[in-house]
Amino acid sequence: MKINYQETTSDLQTRIDIHNKFGGRNIDEWMLDLLKPQKGISILDVACGSGKQCFSFHKYCEGDVRITGGDVNPDLLSQAREQNAKIGSPVTFMDLNFNVHFPLQDNTFDLASCCFAIYYAEDIPFTISEIHRVIKPGGRLFTTGPMPDNKKLFYDIIREATGKTIPPMPGSSRYSTQIFDAVKGLFTSTQMHIFLNPLTFETVEPFVDYTRASLAEDRKLWSSFFQDKDDFERIMEKINETAKRWIDRDGKLVMTKVVGGILATK
Ligand SMILES: C[S@@+](CC[C@H](N)C(=O)[O-])C[C@H]1O[C@@H](n2cnc3c(N)ncnc32)[C@H](O)[C@@H]1O
Secondary structure, eight states: OOOOOOOOHHHHHHHHHHHHHHBSSOHHHHHHHHHOOOTTOEEEEETOTTTHHHHHHHHHTTTOSEEEEEESOHHHHHHHHHHHHHTTOOSEEEEOOTTSOOSSOTTOEEEEEEESOGGGOSSHHHHHHHHHHHEEEEEEEEEEEEOTTTTHHHHHHHHHHHOOOOOOOTTTTTIIIIIHHHHHHHSSEEEEEEEEEEEEESSHHHHHHHHHHHHOTTSGGGGGGOSSHHHHHHHHHHHHHHHHHHHHHHSSEEEEEEEEEEEEEO
16 A cells, blocks of 8 residues: 655644644653553654654663664654754664664664554555564554544544545554554564543634644645635634534544554563
């Protein structure tokens, strides 16, 4: 599956900020509690973006850990490097395109993570096999991705506002089935863990900002929704009106993130 996907730095950051501000729970705490990474291990974070999980692992292990973060997006990598420099550059950041052979040795890492990204791979079994290759025997893989009922309210509002069919999302349409099965086929043991995070909006603005950052034109996933740039603004206005109506009716909007964490051992 070829997915023409390029996350812009500001769209990703907007959504991360909104999760942090309006979500009741912290996904990194959940991840760390689940994985309990031990001091002294080596970790690879595939599709690390601006380094969110790398810095969480570093903090949790109190600096006693070797972390490599790889991503294909130079803007996100430079943000990661900037943040890394502020804390003495403990993390190694590298260019890593998960659609091609990783420039990394076999059996190198105790833990590999890949958060909110694996479903953008052109050939998921290939990317999973590359991750599997670089994990040590007995080492672990942790990936996160959206489950089918993720953000139901978000899609319901867009559907009601536009009357259009929501395009199949590369994550939620496949994460708990195809992607889980691909991991299970390669690893010795594989489990699915679920994280629920309700985001509560008492005003319409942050919900609309979140929606804008998800539907932004340069995020190719939604291109079937828009004919031109004005169309984007017209649709955002309709979403704004519908979301306002829902807040007037219900007093708030509660959009629940339903995330699957696949934890597998090689
Ligand atoms: C939603 S972001 C998640 C970033 C980070 N893991 C986090 O949770 O904050 C998806 C990431 O996948 C990366 N990505 C997309 N295609 C990629 C590829 N071919 N190789 C490596 N990374 C890729 C993007 O650059 C982006 O950083």
